[in-house]
Amino acid sequence: MSLFDYTLKELQDKLHNKEITVSDLVAESYSRINAVDDQVKAFLTLDEEKAKAQAKQLDQQSREHTSLLYGLPIGIKDNIVTKGLRTTCASQFLDNLTDPLYDATVMEKLQKENTVTIGKLNMDEFAMGSSNENSSYFATRNPWNTDYVPGGSSGGSAAAVAAKEVFFSLGSDTGGSIRQPAAFCGVVGSKPTYGLVSRFGLVAFASSLDQIGPITRTVEDNAHLLQAIVGHDPMDATSVDIDIPNYSETLDQGVKGLKIAVPSEYLAEGVSPEVKEAVLNGLKVYEDLGATWEEVSLPHSRYAVAAYYLLSSSEASANLARFDGVRYGVRSAQAGSMLDMFKRSRSEGFGDEVKRRIMLGTFALSSGYYDAYYKKAQKVRTLIKNDFEKVFEDYDVIIGPTTPTPAFKVGEIIDDPLTMYANDILTIPVNLAGVPGMSLPCGFSSDGLPIGLQIISKHFDESTMLRTAYAFEQATDHHKKQPELGGANK
Amino acid sequence: MSNISKEQVRHVAHLARLAISDEEVEKMTKQLDDIIHYAESLNELNTDDVEPTTHVLDLKNVMRKDQPRKWIDKEDALKNAPDKQDGQFRVPSILE
Numbered sequence: 009m010s011l012f013d014y015t016l017k018e019l020q021d022k023l024h025n026k027e028i029t030v031s032d033l034v035a036e037s038y039s040r041i042n043a044v045d046d047q048v049k050a051f052l053t054l055d056e057e058k059a060k061a062q063a064k065q066l067d068q069q070s071r072e073h074t075s076l077l078y079g080l081p082i083g084i085k086d087n088i089v090t091k092g093l094r095t096t097c098a099s100q101f102l103d104n105l106t107d108p109l110y111d112a113t114v115m116e117k118l119q120k121e122n123t124v125t126i127g128k129l130n131m132d133e134f135a136m137g138s139s140n141e142n143s144s145y146f147a148t149r150n151p152w153n154t155d156y157v158p159g160g161s162s163g164g165s166a167a168a169v170a171a172k173e174v175f176f177s178l179g180s181d182t183g184g185s186i187r188q189p190a191a192f193c194g195v196v197g198s199k200p201t202y203g204l205v206s207r208f209g210l211v212a213f214a215s216s217l218d219q220i221g222p223i224t225r226t227v228e229d230n231a232h233l234l235q236a237i238v239g240h241d242p243m244d245a246t247s248v249d250i251d252i253p254n255y256s257e258t259l260d261q262g263v264k265g266l267k268i269a270v271p272s273e274y275l276a277e278g279v280s281p282e283v284k285e286a287v288l289n290g291l292k293v294y295e296d297l298g299a300t301w302e303e304v305s306l307p308h309s310r311y312a313v314a315a316y317y318l319l320s321s322s323e324a325s326a327n328l329a330r331f332d333g334v335r336y337g338v339r340s341a342q343a344g345s346m347l348d349m350f351k352r353s354r355s356e357g358f359g360d361e362v363k364r365r366i367m368l369g370t371f372a373l374s375s376g377y378y379d380a381y382y383k384k385a386q387k388v389r390t391l392i393k394n395d396f397e398k399v400f401e402d403y404d405v406i407i408g409p410t411t412p413t414p415a416f417k418v419g420e421i422i423d424d425p426l427t428m429y430a431n432d433i434l435t436i437p438v439n440l441a442g443v444p445g446m447s448l449p450c451g452f453s454s455d456g457l458p459i460g461l462q463i464i465s466k467h468f469d470e471s472t473m474l475r476t477a478y479a480f481e482q483a484t485d486h487h488k489k490q491p492e493l494g495g496a497n498k
Numbered sequence: 499m500s501n502i503s504k505e506q507v508r509h510v511a512h513l514a515r516l517a518i519s520d521e522e523v524e525k526m527t528k529q530l531d532d533i534i535h536y537a538e539s540l541n542e543l544n545t546d547d548v549e550p551t552t553h554v555l556d557l558k559n560v561m562r563k564d565q566p567r568k569w570i571d572k573e574d575a576l577k578n579a580p581d582k583q584d585g586q587f588r589v590p591s592i593l594e
Contacts, residue, residue, distance in 0.1 A: 311539065311540055325514060332515075335575070345592070346590050351516060352517055354515055354516055364529060368534075370514040371506075371534070387545035389550070391548060426532060
């Protein structure tokens with residue numbers, strides 16, 4: 009039994025009663041990392057000395073703290089800037105960025121809660137990918153079976169939580185990068201409404217889509233971690249100034265009378281029979297709990313992936329222009345002229361997928377093609393957003409699978425970009441519409457791989473999303489099953 | 499039906515400040531062509547009367563007072579630079 013098998017509330021009780029110390033929690037993290045991370049490969053950078061010193065200091069402080077997150081070990085996706093702690097976005101371009109100058113706003117918020125940062129987690133380079141195979145360092149493996157991918161791009165964040173290397177983690181989600189790896193690794197991951205969590209200090213991929221969100225082992229823990237990171241931030245002009253509800257207060261209000269919409273497009277061809285069955289069984293659970301569900305249509309779903317790749321790549325091509333080898337990052341040793349230096353540094357520093365998307369985005373924004381591709385995709389985005397608004401006139405939540413299939417094998421589709429992109433077909437529309445969405449475990453495939461249930465709610469209605477998820481989790485045991493790392497499935 | 503030429507790929511690579519080898523041009527031309535071809539499925543939709551969405555939220559211009567405040571000092575700003583001299587970022591000569 010691991011200390012991380014307890015819930016956040018149980019751990020706080022143990023801390024208060026002096027049954028355990030923060031140092032115990034941090035030691036648990038590193039001993040687990042030492043035992044399993046050579047198989048899981050979730051971490052890019054560890055911060056053991058600083059984490060242990062912080063734990064010691066927290067142990068010396070009064071136990072009369074009020075934060076529920078006090079002393080809990082957290083892992084941070086490597087595209088979130090951490091002052092003084094190496095931040096690479098899993099890119100060779102930033103390989104030497106060992107001493108970042110500032111903390112992302114979410115890191116400042118976590119400091120107020122006194123969480124302990126254990127290290128930085130692997131990801132697809134600059135968050136571009138769905139398998140973690142695009143990390144320029146190494147591919148993180150799925151703790152349920154290390155022949156399989158953990159998903160991406162927040163694959164390290166999901167795998168580390170599933171493998172109990174940390175208590176919880178932060179990821180980022182541009183087209184499914186929190187929800188898809190959460191589904192593949194059998195953990196709970198949520199993408200908040202666009203604008204709810206500050207993006208200041210999140211290395212930008214596609215600024216109109218990116219959001220930071222929590223990855224945890226239970227819905228309740230997810231609500232608590234989300235609560236800690238939300239809120240208006242003057243440093244992010246797209247951060248929204250609204251009243252923030254208390255998410256955990258309404259978790260146990262049940263789903264009696266809840267109206268669930270199930271998009272027929274989300275159970276259509278391409279969704280594996282096992283995934284479909286797990287989701288239908290999940291809907292049966294909701295029926296038993298007093299909710300009702302009906303099939304609806306999100307008619308423009310099939311255009312979401314194409315619109316997304318044009319828009320996100322266009323934004324990425326602009327955002328990644330900042331990597332020029334002048335102020336930070338790795339400069340090519342070959343550099344001749346200034347222009348030559350830009351080109352060589354970028355070409356040596358970026359991996360294939362990043363280059364491919366910069367090229368696609370530059371093309372879509374270039375003179376003569378802007379209206380045909382970029383603007384067209386923006387118009388289709390409007391249609392997709394309207395689809396969601398229409399459904400939410402009559403329903404409280406939308407439920408479907410998070411991914412069409414369970415995790416795939418390492419190396420299986422890495423050479424086929426379009427097949428890889430299609431993997432995000434059920435998560436991308438949520439980012440385009442800006443609504444919140446989350447994934448939680450709802451079953452297992454015959455190969456023993458987790459299957460994720462996706463719950464989507466209205467803009468800024470995280471309370472209903474989390475309450476819906478909590479009701480399911482309380483009624484089922486899927487989240488209690490755990491990967492046997494170092495055991496049966498190697 | 500797009501058909502991206504190798505010449506276009508080289509031009510786009512230049513715009514994107516990427517140096518790509520002949521081999522990469524070959525591979526990239528095929529992959530970009532596939533992706534663009536796929537993206538053209540959007541043309542099945544009539545969007546003549548549809549407004550484009552740049553942002554999902556109804557954002558207003560965010561204004562703030564133009565007040566100086568402490569951020570990072572020069573020494574810190576130069577700390578991670580690949581090359582620097584006399585308190586400045588150093589780059590290769592711009593003029594040939």
